[in-house]
Amino acid sequence: MTEADVVYSDIKFGKGKTNEITSSSADTTYSEVKISKTKDPAVLPGDDSNESKTESSLTVALLVVAVLLAAATIALGVTFNRSTQTIQLLQKLQDEALKRNLTDRLCGTEPNNTLTLMCPKDPEVKRNETYPRCEEGWEHNGGKCYLFSTNGSSWEKSRDECKQLGGDLVKIDSREEQGFLAERLRVKMERAEDKFWIGLTDSKNEGDWLWVDGSPLDRNWTFWRSGEPDNWKEKDPDGEDCVAMGETGKIIESWTDGSCKTEYKSICEKEEEVGLYTITCV
Missing domain, CATH: 3.10.100.10 (Mannose-Binding Protein A, subunit A)
Known part of the structure; x- marks a missing residue:
């Protein structure tokens, strides 16, 4: 411990009977006590500006990730909706084309017979x-x-x-x-x-x-x-x-x-x- 870390203080101890307060200088004893300097106990280890900055950076990163996840969810929802509409439109066009094709091909056939057609999907339907x-x-x-x-x-x-x-x-x-x-x-x-x-x-x-x-x-x-x-x-x-x-x-x-x-x-x-x-x- 260096000299700079030591604080000198004079403490007076009074002589006297119990419960009596001394007032004369002859009854006073001086003692020298050395008290070393320490950090403020209210300040915890690691509780400094660098740690605060780290926590702020982590918070920002989490917010960015949350925003990106929300944007991705919205994009997937829009894509799914458009895909569903596209599939429905294609199915409608397919059914209409099939009916037109059948109308042309049915000429000359007898009622209640079986037609075998090449279909774009759902085999054996x-x-x-x-x-x-x-x-x-x-x-x-x-x-x-x-x-x-x-x-x-x-x-x-x-x-x-x-x-x-x-x-x-x-x-x-x-x-x-x-x-x-x-x-x-x-x-x-x-x-x-x-x-x-x-x-x-x-x-x-x-x-x-x-x-x-x-x-x-x-x-x-x-x-x-x-x-x-x-x-x-x-x-x-x-x-x-x-x-x-x-x-x-x-x-x-x-x-x-x-x-x-x-x-x-x-x-x-x-x-x-x-x-x-x-x-x-x-």
């Missing part, structure tokens, strides 16, 4: 579904099936042939249907003069046009060629009481009246069928 269908040779559009005859026949004979197949000569109810038929005829017409009988006639009463189901022609849905109908009697004294369509270069307005005895091709129509099918994906 079997399920019963109902799908619209048209028989082989018939074309599907808007809930109906159409057959474009390639043989020339009179209007009455053409209608009989359609009935034998479960339908009738076509009844046109909308501009969309007329457009569909006109576009198909552009492909099927072999010659410019080719015509196709439709189910419209005024044979019962001249000028009163009726469809084959007995309903009158809606004047808002007529698609006559310019100048038609004209009931021309040059070739047939009975006039022109039946309607055909199929003018080259005409998309919509292509109806013309003609002699019901003329041998034209024809368009048959019937409702689509709905069958129950067991589908096996492999």
Whole structure:
């Protein structure tokens, strides 16, 4: 212990009887006591500024880690939500594509048979579904099936042939249907003069046009060629009481009246069928 670490102090001890206080200098004894300097007992070892800094740094680090974990959790949640939405969208598109594919492939099949298809997932999946269908040779559009005859026949004979197949000569109810038929005829017409009988006639009463189901022609849905109908009697004294369509270069307005005895091709129509099918994906 160095001299600098020693504190000198004078302590006076008084002589006297018990419980009596001394006051004279003769009764006083001096003693020298050395007291070494020590640190303030209130200050604990290691409780300094460096330790405080360490604790502050640790707190900051923990806060940073907590923030990063929270951000990662949010990012994972957003990613999972987007992935779920994507999967649902893909499933919907897949189902719609499968139905469209089945609608095309079911033509010509018999009800209650089994279809084996190549599916993108879930092998050996079997399920019963109902799908619209048209028989082989018939074309599907808007809930109906159409057959474009390639043989020339009179209007009455053409209608009989359609009935034998479960339908009738076509009844046109909308501009969309007329457009569909006109576009198909552009492909099927072999010659410019080719015509196709439709189910419209005024044979019962001249000028009163009726469809084959007995309903009158809606004047808002007529698609006559310019100048038609004209009931021309040059070739047939009975006039022109039946309607055909199929003018080259005409998309919509292509109806013309003609002699019901003329041998034209024809368009048959019937409702689509709905069958129950067991589908096996492999």
